[in-house]
Amino acid sequence: MDYLTIALFFVYTFCLGFTASSFVKNSENFLERNLMRIGFGLSLLPFLALALNIIKIPADWRIILALSLAYPLYYLSRNYNKFNFSFKLTKTNLSIFLMLILFFINFYIYGTGAFNYPYLEDDDSWGHANGVKFYSMEKNAFLPEAEHIRYMNPYPPSYDIMLGILHQTNDSVYWTIKFFNALIISLSTIFFYFFVREFTGDRNKALFSAFALLSIPAFMSHFIWGISLTVPLYFVIFYAMERIKHDRKWWILAALVMVTAFTSSPTHGTYFGLFFVLYFLAKTLLQRKFLVWDALAGISGAALSFIFWWIPMFIRYGVSKTLKSLGIQVGTGAAAFGVGGTADRVYTFKDFFFAQKQNMINNPIGIGIVLSILVVIALAYIIFNNMDAIKKNKKIFLSSFLILTSAMILLLFFTYTKEIWVDGNSQPIQFSVFISDQMFLVITLIFSILAISALIVSDYTNSEFKDRYLIITLVWFGFLFYAVNAAPFKFKLSPFRAWMLLAIPVCTLAAEGTINLMQKAKGSIGGIGKLAVLILLITGMYFTSTQQKIAVNTATWPPGAFWTSGEEITAYLWMKENLPKNSKVFAFSHDDPVIGSDMFSCSWCKGVLDYRKTGFNDTAQEKYNWLKSKDYEYLIIDGRTAKTFGANETNSKIQEIAQSGLFRPIFQNQGAVIFQI
Numbered sequence: 001m002d003y004l005t006i007a008l009f010f011v012y013t014f015c016l017g018f019t020a021s022s023f024v025k026n027s028e029n030f031l032e033r034n035l036m037r038i039g040f041g042l043s044l045l046p047f048l049a050l051a052l053n054i055i056k057i058p059a060d061w062r063i064i065l066a067l068s069l070a071y072p073l074y075y076l077s078r079n080y081n082k083f084n085f086s087f088k089l090t091k092t093n094l095s096i097f098l099m100l101i102l103f104f105i106n107f108y109i110y111g112t113g114a115f116n117y118p119y120l121e122d123d124d125s126w127g128h129a130n131g132v133k134f135y136s137m138e139k140n141a142f143l144p145e146a147e148h149i150r151y152m153n154p155y156p157p158s159y160d161i162m163l164g165i166l167h168q169t170n171d172s173v174y175w176t177i178k179f180f181n182a183l184i185i186s187l188s189t190i191f192f193y194f195f196v197r198e199f200t201g202d203r204n205k206a207l208f209s210a211f212a213l214l215s216i217p218a219f220m221s222h223f224i225w226g227i228s229l230t231v232p233l234y235f236v237i238f239y240a241m242e243r244i245k246h247d248r249k250w251w252i253l254a255a256l257v258m259v260t261a262f263t264s265s266p267t268h269g270t271y272f273g274l275f276f277v278l279y280f281l282a283k284t285l286l287q288r289k290f291l292v293w294d295a296l297a298g299i300s301g302a303a304l305s306f307i308f309w310w311i312p313m314f315i316r317y318g319v320s321k322t323l324k325s326l327g328i329q330v331g332t333g334a335a336a337f338g339v340g341g342t343a344d345r346v347y348t349f350k351d352f353f354f355a356q357k358q359n360m361i362n363n364p365i366g367i368g369i370v371l372s373i374l375v376v377i378a379l380a381y382i383i384f385n386n387m388d389a390i391k392k393n394k395k396i397f398l399s400s401f402l403i404l405t406s407a408m409i410l411l412l413f414f415t416y417t418k419e420i421w422v423d424g425n426s427q428p429i430q431f432s433v434f435i436s437d438q439m440f441l442v443i444t445l446i447f448s449i450l451a452i453s454a455l456i457v458s459d460y461t462n463s464e465f466k467d468r469y470l471i472i473t474l475v476w477f478g479f480l481f482y483a484v485n486a487a488p489f490k491f492k493l494s495p496f497r498a499w500m501l502l503a504i505p506v507c508t509l510a511a512e513g514t515i516n517l518m519q520k521a522k523g524s525i526g527g528i529g530k531l532a533v534l535i536l537l538i539t540g541m542y543f544t545s546t547q548q549k550i551a552v553n554t555a556t557w558p559p560g561a562f563w564t565s566g567e568e569i570t571a572y573l574w575m576k577e578n579l580p581k582n583s584k585v586f587a588f589s590h591d592d593p594v595i596g597s598d599m600f601s602c603s604w605c606k607g608v609l610d611y612r613k614t615g616f617n618d619t620a621q622e623k624y625n626w627l628k629s630k631d632y633e634y635l636i637i638d639g640r641t642a643k644t645f646g647a648n649e650t651n652s653k654i655q656e657i658a659q660s661g662l663f664r665p666i667f668q669n670q671g672a673v674i675f676q677i
Helices: 003-020 030-054 061-082 091-114 124-138 144-148 158-167 173-186 188-200 203-215 227-245 250-262 266-287 292-317 319-325 349-353 369-385 387-392 394-414 431-437 439-461 468-484 495-524 527-553 566-578 592-596 606-617 620-629 639-645 647-659
Strands: 585-587 634-638 664-668 672-676
Touching: 003 030, 003 061, 003 158, 003 173, 003 250, 030 061, 030 091, 030 158, 030 188, 030 227, 030 250, 030 292, 091 173, 091 188, 091 203, 091 527, 124 144, 124 158, 124 173, 124 592, 158 173, 158 227, 173 188, 173 227, 173 592, 188 203, 188 227, 188 495, 203 495, 203 527, 227 250, 227 266, 227 292, 227 495, 250 266, 250 292, 266 292, 266 468, 266 495, 292 319, 349 369, 369 387, 369 439, 369 495, 369 527, 387 394, 387 439, 394 431, 394 439, 431 439, 439 468, 468 495, 495 527, 566 634, 566 639, 566 664, 566 672, 585 592, 606 620, 620 647, 634 639, 634 647, 639 647, 647 672
Parallel strands: 585 634
Antiparallel strands: 634 672, 664 672
């Protein structure tokens, strides 16, 4: 563990957040304003690096540190006599401390699981290791060589940029990726708590929502990908958006922290845009006026992301190639309407209701029995609590409900393809077949529309209506419940990856259901009943959701599908544990496993790329000469080399190399041979 890098992470993020929030009216609570500064800084760190890169300044950690510290040190020098720290253990601070305990539990679960095995998991993490190493050395995302890196340009690079800056101050890309990936995901607990508290105005709902987020299997495993940065920033951004009501200048900070959300993941950057549009439209309709500052925040955030990343990529690679690198094929038919995901499938009731201990690792699915029931209770309470307004405005309520329901059913029916993957035009489908296939989706959306209609009627007939946040939450819930189930529809965006986003309104609604149940119990039995309900629900959530989430995130995950055998993995593990860190190792297969094993090869250098294609057939002497000229210390010939060039040819080359006297074998098994040059 590198304590310097950990310390620098918090210095970068807190100081950048302090600087960016210095001109707005911050929360009066000491813990809230300072913890959220970490979130603002986390958003701004990759953006600062992009801004430096676009004017051809390298994002060296010393430059980043100096820029981070500049304003805080200036502020400290001017105001050190005014500091008067005082702290009281109020109910609000106690709630925050309990939330911080949840954060540390979450971090322990993710961190323990991440280091439960000595390799990087699945395929994505090895590609990110290469990108992190590239940025830590080259310090510029706009270099032409970056196009040889899987998760650099034109792919949005903010995740690799951030980790690349952190890797500059330690010698292990493996540790950097695993540790900070787990930390950033865990910070979601903090950011989500403060967002929900600002959103609902209720610290108890915020605390229970944070516990639900920790517990729900569908929200974020410790999988290593750009989404690990994008989604936690949702809460930071919407917290800033909610603060606009206190000080309109918050729109500027909201716009600034949006940039990283738009430049760290193509799918969830797009989902964020949809989240924001739904949020803005709902707030505009509810407040019956155009929200200028909210609109400015969204437009400015998107514009900045285009100025500092997307427009340069479109200019360099063209729109079509840029979109193709993101997995978006420009064409006609079904492909023009939706983007599928590798693990898309049709989900059923049991996938939501019964969480499993064996699950997907990149995006686990499932909500759990108790959490699911709490969502249903929340919807029922919303309808029941607004019954007086419904009775007084039956025509308005029924009209809005029938119009919204009819529009929803017709839209679903006319875009239903039945099959997950559709080439060209889908075949006509009978309405009865559609209803039979999608009964669970339709019923859930109808129930949601019923609750939304009840809230809208209450809002428009009661000037003191305070539950507008529930309308936004239900709009998000309806949209995301469809998004998760969208695989057999024309309009979709990687449905299986929408599970983690569905968890956001689910946790908020679960808190709503819980608080209503506790208030009901208190009215009937008293304080003991209220406490008993809380204990019962937490216990039920633990056994039906939390346990399952812990099991998935502390299990031993596989190292990826590209490996040819367990022996090949063993060879790389031996190399990681026995060779000096960052030794130069050449492989005729790709360099991601080399770099992910804390060795080094310049996978983006043209000479290396060319020699990997042509050098295999060289004589042992020619190989030796070239490798020495590039200062390589080791050569690994693995199972992927045999798969590329043929098993017989590979074995013949191994024998030639071993007999040449120019290379000394230091490790050998059935999966690979490692030579010292």
